[in-house]
Amino acid sequence: MTFAAPAPSLADRITRSFGHRRRLAIAVPAAILVYLVYAAISFDLAGLASRARWDNAGILLSDFWSYKTHVTRDNRTGVLTVAIEGEVRGSYPAGTLPDWVTTDGRVTTIDLGRGNVVTYDPAGMQYVIAGYGTVGVTPVDGRLVLTTPGPVPGWISASDNKVAITTAAGRVNYSRAKVETFRYEPGWEMFFFTLDSPFYGKDPVELLGLALAGARIDPARANLALMASEFWGNRMWHHADVAWALSETVLMAFLGTLGAAVIALPLGFMAAANMMPFGPLRFALRRVFDVIRGVDGLIWTILLSRAFGPGPMTGALAIMATDTGSFGKLFSEALENIDERQVEGIRSTGANGLLRARFGVIPQVTPVLLSQVLYYLEANTRSATVIGAIVGGGIGLLLTQAIITQKDWEEVAYYIVLIVLMVMAMDSLSGWLRRKLIRG
Amino acid sequence: MVDIAHGPDPGPHPAPTDGRAAYLDMVRRKRMYGGIILAMFVALMASGFLLAQERNAGDFLSGLPMLGAFPAEMLSEAWANRSELPGLVVRFLPSLIETLNIAAVATLIGTLGATMLALLATRGLARWPRLISLFRRSMDALRAIPEIVVALVLIFIIGGGPVPAAIAIALHTMGALGKLFSEVAENADLRPVEGLVSVGATWGQRMWLGVIPQVAPNWMSYGLMRLEINVRASAILGFVGEGGIGHDLKLAMQWGKGRYDQVVAIFLLLLVAIVIIDRISDRLRRRLVSGR
Numbered sequence: 001m002t003f004a005a006p007a008p009s010l011a012d013r014i015t016r017s018f019g020h021r022r023r024l025a026i027a028v029p030a031a032i033l034v035y036l037v038y039a040a041i042s043f044d045l046a047g048l049a050s051r052a053r054w055d056n057a058g059i060l061l062s063d064f065w066s067y068k069t070h071v072t073r074d075n076r077t078g079v080l081t082v083a084i085e086g087e088v089r090g091s092y093p094a095g096t097l098p099d100w101v102t103t104d105g106r107v108t109t110i111d112l113g114r115g116n117v118v119t120y121d122p123a124g125m126q127y128v129i130a131g132y133g134t135v136g137v138t139p140v141d142g143r144l145v146l147t148t149p150g151p152v153p154g155w156i157s158a159s160d161n162k163v164a165i166t167t168a169a170g171r172v173n174y175s176r177a178k179v180e181t182f183r184y185e186p187g188w189e190m191f192f193f194t195l196d197s198p199f200y201g202k203d204p205v206e207l208l209g210l211a212l213a214g215a216r217i218d219p220a221r222a223n224l225a226l227m228a229s230e231f232w233g234n235r236m237w238h239h240a241d242v243a244w245a246l247s248e249t250v251l252m253a254f255l256g257t258l259g260a261a262v263i264a265l266p267l268g269f270m271a272a273a274n275m276m277p278f279g280p281l282r283f284a285l286r287r288v289f290d291v292i293r294g295v296d297g298l299i300w301t302i303l304l305s306r307a308f309g310p311g312p313m314t315g316a317l318a319i320m321a322t323d324t325g326s327f328g329k330l331f332s333e334a335l336e337n338i339d340e341r342q343v344e345g346i347r348s349t350g351a352n353g354l355l356r357a358r359f360g361v362i363p364q365v366t367p368v369l370l371s372q373v374l375y376y377l378e379a380n381t382r383s384a385t386v387i388g389a390i391v392g393g394g395i396g397l398l399l400t401q402a403i404i405t406q407k408d409w410e411e412v413a414y415y416i417v418l419i420v421l422m423v424m425a426m427d428s429l430s431g432w433l434r435r436k437l438i439r440g
Numbered sequence: 441m442v443d444i445a446h447g448p449d450p451g452p453h454p455a456p457t458d459g460r461a462a463y464l465d466m467v468r469r470k471r472m473y474g475g476i477i478l479a480m481f482v483a484l485m486a487s488g489f490l491l492a493q494e495r496n497a498g499d500f501l502s503g504l505p506m507l508g509a510f511p512a513e514m515l516s517e518a519w520a521n522r523s524e525l526p527g528l529v530v531r532f533l534p535s536l537i538e539t540l541n542i543a544a545v546a547t548l549i550g551t552l553g554a555t556m557l558a559l560l561a562t563r564g565l566a567r568w569p570r571l572i573s574l575f576r577r578s579m580d581a582l583r584a585i586p587e588i589v590v591a592l593v594l595i596f597i598i599g600g601g602p603v604p605a606a607i608a609i610a611l612h613t614m615g616a617l618g619k620l621f622s623e624v625a626e627n628a629d630l631r632p633v634e635g636l637v638s639v640g641a642t643w644g645q646r647m648w649l650g651v652i653p654q655v656a657p658n659w660m661s662y663g664l665m666r667l668e669i670n671v672r673a674s675a676i677l678g679f680v681g682e683g684g685i686g687h688d689l690k691l692a693m694q695w696g697k698g699r700y701d702q703v704v705a706i707f708l709l710l711l712v713a714i715v716i717i718d719r720i721s722d723r724l725r726r727r728l729v730s731g732r
Contacts, residue, residue, distance in 0.1 A: 299711075420584045
């Protein structure tokens with residue numbers, strides 16, 4: 001056996017090709033890096049750090065899993081109000097207080113737990129902080145005087161008009177007009193029943209007992225029915241409206257996707273080279289699909305919402321408009337890739353064009369088309385959330401409104417959970433249907 | 441394509457004598473099922489449409505004639521100020537570039553993330569086989585959270601601008617591409633990987649030299665497709681949130697009459713950008729798939 005040395009030209013060529021590849025292997029990542037650096041500069045990434053409000057992140061995270069109760073005293077009238085999240089709908093009715101607040105009309109004691117106690121009295125406010133001491137605020141001649149055991153720590157911000165104390169147990173804000181204490185508790189308060197509901201504050205065992213055996217609270221209805229309607233009509237969380245909004249979003253995606261598929265099917269036939277012998281029409285239709293796809297969903301949404309006003313139908317039409325272009329293109333491509341033999345067989349029986357399409361083409365392409373439609377249905381469930389935010393319908397609208405008010409972050413969390421569940425449900429539904437329809 | 445349309449084997453063949461009757465029976469039954477399904481579908485669509493129309497501010501038939509009114513008004517205003525149109529196009533060009541940058545950065549970062557996630561979540565390639573389901577679930581979660589949610593939450597925390605949109609789209613891209621990438625990688629030939637194992641290559645080297653060269657054309661094709669989607673998403677996110685040309689569009693739309701020339705300029709820019717990007721990506725993908 002002899003080994004022939006490779007011809008020098010071959011060796012040269014391989015070396016050169018390796019060198020080329022090596023240069024490429026360095027050049028491509030370098031180009032990407034340069035681009036990212038450019039993007040970082042143009043996005044002002046450096047300035048971002050200073051603009052970022054991490055305390056907002058803190059508020060968001062704490063609101064996601066907890067709620068706060070405001071205990072407010074009007075310093076001029078002395079009226080005390082206790083309200084969950086400071087909302088009127090969450091106010092404790094006069095004469096009822098949570099068990100950690102006690103008042104005798106003049107002096108109010110708020111137990112924040114673990115030895116932290118806030119006391120409002122006619123002279124001002126005292127806050128006994130466990131492990132630190134007593135912080136007091138007293139208005140003197142229209143100015144607020146702060147007393148602390150030592151030098152004023154960083155978690156107290158004080159001026160003549162306002163004192164804010166932030167501790168792990170809760171927050172206290174003192175201004176000349178009012179003094180407010182915020183107590184944080186885990187959970188989403190009043191998620192099931194609001195304060196005015198007879199079921200408020202009962203634990204699951206009690207509720208179960210009431211539902212199964214207890215005396216009727218409302219003589220006209222069984223307790224379980226009352227419970228359901230109290231939950232459904234919850235005035236803090238609006239479960240009924242949220243469910244409506246969710247189904248509106250799904251409806252938009254469903255109507256839009258399937259409507260587009262129905263419109264695009266005949267158009268796809270007319271744009272497929274093997275179905276439509278007349279070239280110019282084919283060409284024209286292809287360009288129409290391109291234009292529809294190029295006029296982006298955003299533009300369609302804006303144009304349509306001008307004509308039809310806000311609402312889910314506009315959203316459905318916007319999805320329909322966008323997807324008609326995509327489906328037309330996809331369908332015509334699928335139709336061009338069919339097996340001609342089946343059509344030949346139908347043709348041999350003397351069938352006309354319509355019958356050939358019905359029996360020769362449709363059975364072949366149905367699985368392909370259906371699976372494409374289902375993929376789009378999945379994606380459109382997500383798009384419908386965004387489009388809903390623009391046209392004003394569905395869960396997208398609720399979400400953007402809740403975020404814009406920057407207050408009810410627990411509702412934002414609720415909506416996010418629901419949206420994710422909805423998308424996942426639609427994903428698995430369409431996956432199941434796809435398997436079912438295609439495999440048999 | 442042909443095989444899957446037939447369905448499973450229908451079982452024992454009927455005796456040849458009653459074949460015709462059985463066949464006709466089957467055809468009739470199939471037609472009936474098809475008819476029922478079609479009727480249900482039509483009823484569902486119709487009732488859904490009526491429901492959506494009822495919840496809508498304006499109904500379909502009265503809106504239909506209005507369909508042309510707004511574009512006509514917009515275009516006539518733009519036509520009246522046509523001399524300013526080139527100036528407006530130039531003025532909004534930086535916003536368009538920002539929108540495109542958002543999409544490009546998100547696609548790049550998303551593709552890199554998806555590469556890692558896909559390799560870690562593919563059977564036979566994963567670095568830690570036990571964690572495969574963890575990575576899969578995290579891809580599912582990334583895919584399920586709509587971009588708008590992440591973007592709006594991030595705007596609240598880190599303020600407006602292009603970064604929240606870029607992060608939101610990048611996260612979604614990671615999930616969406618990760619799934620597709622992993623499906624491609626599952627079909628990769630494992631022999632190069634085994635060869636690399638035999639010479640003592642590390643996991644990174646095995647992936648970089650054994651897997652990536654096989655899957656790169658397909659992955660790049662998916663990545664380009666994602667870029668097309670992301671340009672659109674970036675425009676929409678700008679409209680709902682902040683950053684890029686979508687935001688300018690929202691401001692111009694909110695102003696309404698008197699700024700329709702701006703709206704037209706923005707529409708034109710968007711349209712041209714999207715068509716150009718679609719064209720380029722189409723051509724590149726065709727080249728990638730056909731192996732140049």
